Amino acid sequence: MDNNLAIKVNNVTKTYKLYEKPIDRLKESLSRRQYHRPFNALNDVSFEVEKGTTVGIIGTNGSGKSTMLKIITGVLSQTTGTVETEGNISALLELGAGFNMDYTGIENIYMNGTMMGFTRAQMDEKLDDILEFAEIGDFVYQPVKTYSSGMFVRLAFALAINVDPDILIVDEALSVGDVFFQSKCYKRMEEIRKNGTTILMVTHDMGSIIKYCDKVVVLNRGDKIAEGPAGEMVDLYKKILAGKYGNEDEKKEDEMISSQITVNPNRTEYGDGRARIIDFGLFDEKGEATNLLLKGEYFTIREKIRFHEDIAAPIFTYTIKDRKGTELTGTNTMFESADVSPAKPGDVYEVEFRQKMTLQGGDYLLSMSCTSFEGGVHTVYHRLYDVASITVISNKNTVGVYDMESEVSVVKHEA
Numbered sequence: 001m002d003n004n005l006a007i008k009v010n011n012v013t014k015t016y017k018l019y020e021k022p023i024d025r026l027k028e029s030l031s032r033r034q035y036h037r038p039f040n041a042l043n044d045v046s047f048e049v050e051k052g053t054t055v056g057i058i059g060t061n062g063s064g065k066s067t068m069l070k071i072i073t074g075v076l077s078q079t080t081g082t083v084e085t086e087g088n089i090s091a092l093l094e095l096g097a098g099f100n101m102d103y104t105g106i107e108n109i110y111m112n113g114t115m116m117g118f119t120r121a122q123m124d125e126k127l128d129d130i131l132e133f134a135e136i137g138d139f140v141y142q143p144v145k146t147y148s149s150g151m152f153v154r155l156a157f158a159l160a161i162n163v164d165p166d167i168l169i170v171d172e173a174l175s176v177g178d179v180f181f182q183s184k185c186y187k188r189m190e191e192i193r194k195n196g197t198t199i200l201m202v203t204h205d206m207g208s209i210i211k212y213c214d215k216v217v218v219l220n221r222g223d224k225i226a227e228g229p230a231g232e233m234v235d236l237y238k239k240i241l242a243g244k245y246g247n248e249d250e251k252k253e254d255e256m257i258s259s260q261i262t263v264n265p266n267r268t269e270y271g272d273g274r275a276r277i278i279d280f281g282l283f284d285e286k287g288e289a290t291n292l293l294l295k296g297e298y299f300t301i302r303e304k305i306r307f308h309e310d311i312a313a314p315i316f317t318y319t320i321k322d323r324k325g326t327e328l329t330g331t332n333t334m335f336e337s338a339d340v341s342p343a344k345p346g347d348v349y350e351v352e353f354r355q356k357m358t359l360q361g362g363d364y365l366l367s368m369s370c371t372s373f374e375g376g377v378h379t380v381y382h383r384l385y386d387v388a389s390i391t392v393i394s395n396k397n398t399v400g401v402y403d404m405e406s407e408v409s410v411v412k413h414e415a
Helices: 022-029 065-073 105-115 120-134 137-141 149-161 179-194 206-212 230-241
Strands: 005-019 036-050 054-058 080-085 089-092 167-171 198-202 215-220 223-228 268-270 275-283 292-294 298-307 315-321 327-332 348-356 362-374 377-393
Touching (some): 005 065, 036 065, 036 080, 036 198, 036 215, 065 198, 149 167, 149 179, 179 206, 198 206, 230 292, 275 362, 298 315, 327 362
Parallel strands (some): 054 198, 054 215, 275 377, 292 377
Antiparallel strands (some): 315 327, 362 377
16 A cells, blocks of 8 residues: 555445345355345445545445445455555444443543553553543543433543544544534544544534545445545535436426425425415525535525415515524515515416525524415415425534624734
């Protein structure tokens, strides 16, 4: 392997045997007949990670990301292909990996240190830094089976990141901790990256991918689709999520088809039915249908409404809420003084709201409706509650719900 490489994955395939019934496994072991169906979690995947770089692996659920990390760390064996690594590896995989639930936190620290090749004396030197970073107090002397998920990930990450690894591998585990601990972890990761540690990470947080990764590998259904700069790979990932990867020629770029985004199958909808939202879409600055939006860029919400009766003054709306149901922002054609003419039966209106995304990175819910005021009474023709999710990708979050987009200047006056 090249001396400049920390990890080299060469034509790795991982095949599982899937059995319809548990007894089929026994039948196959006692005969020459095949009772299983092969399933490739990874298909001939190759990529390289240079020393001192941060590389992300992204893809939808089931794309093979975690399987790849387990093979690199030695937790799983590949079916075919080779994996080479240079240096000691510290890995933070799914919650619980490598820990004995009956041992105390202290006992697990020393046990995992021994597994990584450190002597007890070496772990004695690292212990204070690990405990200080974890911030779980006297719980470190209790069995880890009594820990909350947050305490568990604090200890696991503190151990993984404070043993001076040559290679740090992280798989989604940080999503368990609170926002303050996540910030602390990313700060520490940035410190060790500057000191030459190679980092390989799997996360659904595209903001972190864009901010920290020098290169990104995209997996889809076990295949490596591409690798390259973070921004380009996130755009490709958005196409995969929207179902547009591989069939770009089948749909017009500006066609509004709600099936191209993730729609809530359990949404609440009601109204008297005199008008109905028959289609809708969520589009990024490039006109791509997607649930992933970049903070700071313009995006568009489109609604298509068909009328079944005469409506003198229809109003079209949208609202964005947080996961707790708090309304954060929204508008309608009445607030915006849009020129909306009376509707007749059979008329179809296409409404477009274009605005800049200033919400902080996170997950939100989109609702929309067609309403009106009839005789001073608010009337709902069709309302869709929480019809789609919105994930905002941000590489700079400020305090609160949205960004004021402050322009900062600092002048230093010498003493």
